[in-house]
Amino acid sequence: MSHTEDLLKRLPNDIGGLPADDIEQTDHVLLPWEKRCHALADVLDFHKIINTEEKRRGVEALGAEMVGKLTYYERWIACFAVILFQKQILTPDDLARKIAEVEARYKDTTP
Amino acid sequence: MQTHDHEHDHDHEHGHQHGPNPHYQDPKNADTPPPGYYEIMEIAVRELLVEKKLITPGEIRRQIEVLDSRTPALGAKVVARAWVDPDFRSRLLANGRTACEKDFGISFYDDTELIVLENTDKVHNLIVCTLCSCYPRPVLGLPPDWYKAKPYRARAVKEPRKVLEEFGTHIPDDVEIRVSDSTAMVRYLVLPQRPAGTENLTEEQLAALVTRDAMIGVIKVENRSNP
Amino acid sequence: MATTPATIVTALGEEPIFAVGDRVRISVRYPVGHYRVPIYMRGKQGIVEKILKPAAINNEEEGFGRNAGSKRHYYRVAVPLAELWAGYAGSPQDRLLIEIFETWLERI
Numbered sequence: 001m002s003h004t005e006d007l008l009k010r011l012p013n014d015i016g017g018l019p020a021d022d023i024e025q026t027d028h029v030l031l032p033w034e035k036r037c038h039a040l041a042d043v044l045d046f047h048k049i050i051n052t053e054e055k056r057r058g059v060e061a062l063g064a065e066m067v068g069k070l071t072y073y074e075r076w077i078a079c080f081a082v083i084l085f086q087k088q089i090l091t092p093d094d095l096a097r098k099i100a101e102v103e104a105r106y107k108d109t110t111p
Numbered sequence: 112m113q114t115h116d117h118e119h120d121h122d123h124e125h126g127h128q129h130g131p132n133p134h135y136q137d138p139k140n141a142d143t144p145p146p147g148y149y150e151i152m153e154i155a156v157r158e159l160l161v162e163k164k165l166i167t168p169g170e171i172r173r174q175i176e177v178l179d180s181r182t183p184a185l186g187a188k189v190v191a192r193a194w195v196d197p198d199f200r201s202r203l204l205a206n207g208r209t210a211c212e213k214d215f216g217i218s219f220y221d222d223t224e225l226i227v228l229e230n231t232d233k234v235h236n237l238i239v240c241t242l243c244s245c246y247p248r249p250v251l252g253l254p255p256d257w258y259k260a261k262p263y264r265a266r267a268v269k270e271p272r273k274v275l276e277e278f279g280t281h282i283p284d285d286v287e288i289r290v291s292d293s294t295a296m297v298r299y300l301v302l303p304q305r306p307a308g309t310e311n312l313t314e315e316q317l318a319a320l321v322t323r324d325a326m327i328g329v330i331k332v333e334n335r336s337n338p
Numbered sequence: 339m340a341t342t343p344a345t346i347v348t349a350l351g352e353e354p355i356f357a358v359g360d361r362v363r364i365s366v367r368y369p370v371g372h373y374r375v376p377i378y379m380r381g382k383q384g385i386v387e388k389i390l391k392p393a394a395i396n397n398e399e400e401g402f403g404r405n406a407g408s409k410r411h412y413y414r415v416a417v418p419l420a421e422l423w424a425g426y427a428g429s430p431q432d433r434l435l436i437e438i439f440e441t442w443l444e445r446i
Contacts, residue, residue, distance in 0.1 A: 009368040010377055016241030016292065017378040017423065020265035023277050027255040033150035038253070039174035040157055042220070043166050048405055052221070056243055057372040057401030072244075072259055074149040080156055087403075090159055098155040106145050222394065226414075241376055268378065271419070272428045287431040290419070294374045295397055295412050295437040297390060 012064040013056075034073040041076060050083050058083045178253065183323035185217060186250040186300060190326065191318035193227075194305045203227050207300060211250060219249045224297045230304045230328070234287045237275070237328035238299040239267040245293035247300045251323055258327065268292055278329040301328040308334045352393065354411040355440055360386045362415060362443045372401040375442050383446060384417035387435060396439055410440040 030038070044050040050058075058079030059067065070078060084090040146154065160166045189211060193200040203210040207225030211217040219225065225247060228236035240246065241264045246254040257263050267274050271288045275281070282288060291299045303325040309317060316336060324330045356362060366381040374397050393409035419432040426432070 008370045011242075011373065013242055014373075014376050015261055015265045016376045017269045018261075018265045020262040023257055023262045023266070023274065024260070025255075025257050025278075026260075027257065030253065031150075033146065033153050035175055035178060036157065036171060037153050038178060039171045040153070040166075042174045042177070043170045045221070046170075047166065049160075049165055051400060051403070051405060053372075053397050053400040054403055059243075060372060070149075072256075077149055077153045077156065081152065084156070084160075089163070089165070090156075094159055095152075095155055098159050099151055102146075102151050102154050102158070106151075224390065226388075241378075242374060268434055269419075269423050270427070271432065284429045286429070287433065288419075288428060289416075289432070290434045292376070292434060292436040294376075295390070295439070296394060297412075297414070297437055 007064070011060045012062075012067040013060055030073075037073045037077050040080070044080070049087075049089070050080060054083060055079060181248055181250070181252040183251050183321075183326065184318070185215070185252075186247070186323070186326045187318040187321035189215060189217075189227075189250060189300070190302055190321045191314045193302055194317055195314050200302075203302070204229055217249055222296050223249065225250070225300060226291075226297050227300050227302050228289070228291060228328070229302045230331075232286070232304075234289055235275075235282045235328065236299075236301045237267060237271050237288065237290045238293065238301060239264060239290060240293045241265070241268055242292075242294060245298060247298040247326075249298075250300055251326060255323070275329060278324065280330050301326050303328075303332045306332050306334040309336065312336055351408055351410050351440075354389045354391075354393075354413075356386050356389070356411075356413055356443060356445070358386050358388060361446050362386055362413070363446045364415070364438060365442050365444055369398065373398055375438060376436075378422060379417070379436060379438070382417050382422060384415040386413050387416045388414040390414060390437060396441065398439070412437045412439050413443060415443070 041050075041052070041055060045052050045055070055076065059075045061082070062070070062075060062079060066078065067075060081090070081095055085092055085095075157166070157171065161168060189203065192214065193203050199210065199214060202213075204227055207227040208219050208223070210227075211225060212219070228238070230236055238247075239258075244254055244259040246258065248254075263274065268290050271290050272282060275288075293299060303321065305317070306320070309320070312320075320332050320335055322330065322332070325332045361383065362385070363383045364375060364379050364381060368380075390412040393411050395405065395407060395409055399407065414435055415438050416433045416435050418430065419428060419434055420426040420430050422434060
């Protein structure tokens with residue numbers, strides 16, 4: 001008898017009315033990469049490469065653990081990668097190689 | 112070999128110096144911390160999309176400027192105008208988007224609509240997005256962290272009065288609380304009540320009283336001006 | 339000779355089904371993968387406060403990349419908080435308002 005159907009029926013972001021803690025009135029100035037990530041989302045939506053609703057669905061699809069543990073913009077960039085693969089715009093190998101190239105760029109220059 | 116992560120196109124407003132760029136991390140700049148995993152992913156995704164000519168660096172830079180230009184000061188101007196100009200107020204309440212476009216040149220993306228929610232002696236409005244973080248970005252800029260986090264989203268629709276008390280706001284029981292949960296293309300802006308004792312303030316002085324949190328609906332506007 | 343003006347016939351789904359003031363019930367069904375009707379609203383009854391115009395794309399389908407297709411109306415529906423939550427401690431006048439796509443609403 002499976003009780004896991006609730007994991008499917010209730011998306012990890014659907015939290016209206018669930019028990020929750022006191023509100024911590026925190027805010028932070030966006031890091032430059034976060035702002036670039038937000039700009040990327042807007043540009044992708046403008047071009048209808050990834051529309052805003054697809055982004056929401058993509059974040060939901062990360063699943064409860066990642067939704068809970070990744071920060072707001074970390075969730076966005078992670079979901080953009082997967083959606084771009086699904087749309088066959090990029091391949092996982094494309095991104096893995098480019099990530100390695102970018103990492104090497106910074107490794108070369110870190111003292 | 113260092114790869115520049117911006118094209119040498121003509122809308123590069125910083126000229127061609129290769130020093131610290133506010134928008135892009137300069138690997139040679141020892142003051143900036145090394146990028147973490149997700150920042151590297153963002154750089155990689157962006158560069159790949161540029162290489163494939165699906166986006167341009169100029170579009171990203173421009174959109175950052177768009178984001179930077181949207182702050183609560185815009186919303187505050189709209190509120191102050193509504194307080195002093197009854198015609199604008201009624202147009203704003205009839206169609207928030209067209210009133211903001213026409214009178215303030217505030218542009219909106221996609222088919223976004225803006226519904227302005229008027230607080231009165233009988234009704235107090237509060238906005239939330241339980242499913243994600245929908246927020247009236249064109250007039251308020253980006254939402255604060257607490258608006259996007261679980262406690263506010265879970266509790267604003269279930270116990271709004273307790274939530275308001277946590278912000279120091281008490282709403283009497285004879286005043287109706289209306290919580291608007293955004294799920295589609297409409298965005299909401301609360302039009303707070305004008306505080307007493309502000310009759311002699313200019314529109315600019317009034318705008319200075321209006322805070323982001325008052326336009327979300329978690330606090331009221333206070334008359335903080337010197338008498 | 340007088341001519342009768344042509345009568346416009348609108349296509350199915352082009353006109354809003356519901357009017358302001360109509361009592362509606364939010365359907366009970368459980369989509370997986372993506373939805374925009376929170377679970378706390380399923381099966382609840384409310385009143386149509388506003389018809390959002392023009393008709394628009396179903397955002398639940400848009401989440402899977404469907405940028406076009408038959409458009410219907412969204413409605414801003416009001417539900418008393420006391421009906422949403424057992425033991426609601428606020429005022430009986432307190433209400434929640436939320437946008438719901440036409441295909442999720444039933445007339446009662």
